[in-house]
Amino acid sequence: xxxxxxxxxxxxxxxxxxxxxxxxxxxxxxxxxxxxxxxxxxxxxxxxxxxxxxxxxxxxxxxxxxxxxxxxxxxxxxxxxxxxxxxxxxxxxxxxxxxxxxxxxxxxxxxxxxxxxxxxxxxxxxxxxxxxxxxxxxxxxxxxxxxxxxxxxxxxxxxxxxxxxxxxxxxxxxxxxxxxxxxxxxxxxxxxxxxxxxxxxxxxxxxxxxxxxxxxxxxxxxxxxxxxxxxxxxxxxxxxxxxxxxxxxxxxxxxxxxxxxxxxxxxxxxxxxxxxxxxxxxxxxxxxxxxxxxxxxxxxxxxxxxxxxxxxxxxxxxxxx
Amino acid sequence: xxxxxxxxxxxxxxxxxxxxxxxxxxxxxxxxxxxxxxxxxxxxxxxxxxxxxxxxxxxxxxxxxxxxxxxxxxxxxxxxxxxxxxxxxxxxxxxxxxxxxxxxxxxxxxxxxxxxxxxxxxxxxxxxxx
Numbered sequence: 001x002x003x004x005x006x007x008x009x010x011x012x013x014x015x016x017x018x019x020x021x022x023x024x025x026x027x028x029x030x031x032x033x034x035x036x037x038x039x040x041x042x043x044x045x046x047x048x049x050x051x052x053x054x055x056x057x058x059x060x061x062x063x064x065x066x067x068x069x070x071x072x073x074x075x076x077x078x079x080x081x082x083x084x085x086x087x088x089x090x091x092x093x094x095x096x097x098x099x100x101x102x103x104x105x106x107x108x109x110x111x112x113x114x115x116x117x118x119x120x121x122x123x124x125x126x127x128x129x130x131x132x133x134x135x136x137x138x139x140x141x142x143x144x145x146x147x148x149x150x151x152x153x154x155x156x157x158x159x160x161x162x163x164x165x166x167x168x169x170x171x172x173x174x175x176x177x178x179x180x181x182x183x184x185x186x187x188x189x190x191x192x193x194x195x196x197x198x199x200x201x202x203x204x205x206x207x208x209x210x211x212x213x214x215x216x217x218x219x220x221x222x223x224x225x226x227x228x229x230x231x232x233x234x235x236x237x238x239x240x241x242x243x244x245x246x247x248x249x250x251x252x253x254x255x256x257x258x259x260x261x262x263x264x265x266x267x268x269x270x271x272x273x274x275x276x277x278x279x280x281x282x283x284x285x286x287x288x289x290x291x292x293x294x295x296x297x298x299x300x301x302x303x304x305x306x307x308x309x310x311x312x313x314x315x316x317x318x319x320x321x
Numbered sequence: 322x323x324x325x326x327x328x329x330x331x332x333x334x335x336x337x338x339x340x341x342x343x344x345x346x347x348x349x350x351x352x353x354x355x356x357x358x359x360x361x362x363x364x365x366x367x368x369x370x371x372x373x374x375x376x377x378x379x380x381x382x383x384x385x386x387x388x389x390x391x392x393x394x395x396x397x398x399x400x401x402x403x404x405x406x407x408x409x410x411x412x413x414x415x416x417x418x419x420x421x422x423x424x425x426x427x428x429x430x431x432x433x434x435x436x437x438x439x440x441x442x443x444x445x446x447x448x449x450x451x
Contacts (some may be wrong), residue, residue, distance in 0.1 A: 036387050037341040040375065058345040073341075300370045305356055310349050310374050 005048075005081040013076055019044070019055075020071035023082075030084060035072045042071040049080030060311050062120070062183040091128060091176045096169055097148060102236035106154045106202060107166055108140075111177060113147040121209030122185035122288070124316065125149070126178035127161075135161040138290065138316065139180065140205035142212045149177070152205040152236070184288060184316040186210045188217040193312075194285040197225040198275050198299055203291025204237060206316055210288055215248060223248075224279065228256040228271025228295070232263060254278070272299040276306070283307030286314070293317040334386035334436050338429060344381045347423050352377050354419040361415045364403050384420065384441040396447035404450040413445055 004011045004019060006028055013022035020042050023030050032042040037057060051069035059068060071082075094117075098110035119125075124138040141150040156162045169175065184206060186195075195214060199207045204227050211225060229235050241253040254267050254274060262268040269277075272295050279285075287303045289296045296317040303313055339346075352374060356362050365373065383391060400408065420441055424434045445451075 034379065034382055034387065036335075036382060040378070058341055297367075297370070301356065304349075304370065305353060310352075310370070313370075 002076040003079040004076065005079075006084065016075070018072055019069075019074040019076060019080070019082065023071065028084070030071055032072060037070050037073040040070060043068055043085060044071050045069075045083045045085070047081040047083055049076065049078050051080075052077055060183060060314075061187050061189065062185055062314065065120075065187055066183065068183075090179050091126075092179075093174050094149070094177050096171050096173045096175060099165075099169065099171060102152065104233055106152055106236055109151045109153050109165060109169075111149050111151070111175060113149075113177075115147065117143075117147055117149060117177075117180075119143065119149075119180035120185035121213040122206040122290075122314075122316070123180040123182045124206070125180050127151075127165075128176040128178070129161070129164060133161055133164075136181075138182075138202070138206035138209070140208050142209055142216060150205075152202040154202045182316060184210075184290065184314040186213045186217070186219075186288075188214075188219070190286070191217065191219045191221065193221045194279075194282075195219065195221060195223040196275060196279060196282065196285050196287045196303070196308075197223065198228070198272050198287075198289050198291075198295070199226070200228040200271055200291030200295050201234075201318075203227075203289075203295075203316070203318060206290045207288060208237065208241075211244075211251070215244070215251065219250070221250065223251045224254070224275065225252070226254045226256055226267075226271040226275040226278075228258060228274075228291070230259040231257060231261065232266065270295065272302065275299070276302055279306075281307055284312075286312045289313070289315040289317075291316075291318055293319060334433065334440075335382070338385045338433050338437065340387075341382075343385065343427070343429070344378055344387075346427055347381050348374055348377045350426060351381070351419055351423040354422060355416065358415055358419065361412050364406065364408060364412065380441075383444075384437045386436070386440055393444075393447040396444055397450055400448045401450060408449065410445075410449065413449060417441060 001015055002013045004013050004022055006023065011022055011026035013019060020030055020032055030042055046067040046069060051067055051074055055069035055074035056064045094111035094113045097112045098108060100108050102108050119139055121139060121142045124136050126134050126136050128134045137151045139149050140152050153162055153165050155166050197207045197211060207225060214223060235255050238255055245251050245253045256267040256269060256271040256274045258270050267274045282303050285308050287308050289299050296315050300313055300315055304310055356365060417438060421434060421438060424437060
């Protein structure tokens with residue numbers, strides 16, 4: 001017999017009973033369909049307590065790592081604290097330590113915290129203004145001694161939130177930041193696997209975090225990063241990424257321009273088209289796709305058709321509000 | 322593992338075929354075949370891959386005789402917009418072909434494939450809105 005805690009209430013899980021059964025019996029509205037571990041509708045997360053192996057079968061590795069599990073396949077072996085998927089995130093305050101332009105419309109924003117801020121590079125957080133206006137932004141760095149998170153903020157035309165970040169927020173200001181979310185991040189297993197990173201615009205932010213994380217973990221497989229923008233002046237972090245490519249034999253950086261004018265040294269076309277033309281077979285590759293939803297959706301399908309397993313395709317589509 | 326819903330003398334097809342491990346193995350193989358098939362892939366244009374994969378999981382769970390919440394009416398409703406786009410027997414046949422080929426590739430015994438195919442076949446009229 002084990003105890004399950006959900007949103008500060010405790011439920012008894014009988015022997016031979018699954019988490020799903022126990023919670024439904026207790027009146028918790030956990031969504032479910034098949035009760036067999038196939039449909040994955042009853043995906044929940046353990047905040048405390050290790051889910052048994054059976055409860056994580058068939059899940060993406062990054063979900064496993066974050067202790068997500070299927071309630072219908074979980075016969076708990078210890079007490080667990082569980083969060084249902086839709087429970088709202090916890091916020092805390094950070095202080096703006098840097099806001100400097102990376103190119104004509106994209107700003108590097110750094111926010112520092114008093115205590116360690118735990119995250120996996122590639123995850124995103126919600127930033128919140130005092131009046132409650134909220135937007136999601138990807139974290140662009142790896143965990144720092146200084147407890148600082150970095151973000152790439154592009155000024156969107158008539159984007160209320162990005163204009164506020166660009167025009168009004170100053171260093172020293174306080175801003176509310178949610179706990180990190182998302183399962184588009186690197187895990188240090190299968191380090192010989194090829195990594196394909198394709199991003200458009202500020203989709204580079206999570207990919208930079210993922211890239212730095214993989215390099216720090218001494219990933220041995222080849223790593224290809226394709227960054228797609230329209231014109232040369234829309235690129236940013238180019239020098240840094242070129243230096244990185246020079247230092248690491250297994251890392252290649254390809255800036256791609258979809259606009260008309262393409263100087264020597266840049267690939268012409270959409271980043272995902274260039275990536276697909278460069279890499280003919282993606283079997284056994286791990287693929288990370290971040291940025292424009294059209295690119296992400298098309299590339300997901302193409303990467304899958306070129307042999308990447310669906311569970312090895314990690315995507316973060318950016319929708320602008 | 323203890324799972325005693327009802328007393329049965331025989332293991333279900335779902336259990337004999339390998340349960341969710343078999344579903345996991347089948348889904349990618351099957352869906353890749355479907356998307357590569359020019360006869361039917363237009364019906365999947367613009368579909369969200371993750372959601373599609375979830376649907377394929379549900380499809381395989383059903384074809385393997387596992388419990389599922391699908392009613393004939395659900396099948397009709399879910400495919401009605403595709404019927405409008407011209408979904409017919411030839412497309413259903415193509416999907417059945419890929420189901421069979423996937424299970425052969427996974428070395429599922431022929432008699433189990435026959436059983437799974439029969440279950441999938443039983444949804445034909447609902448899916449095609451007949």
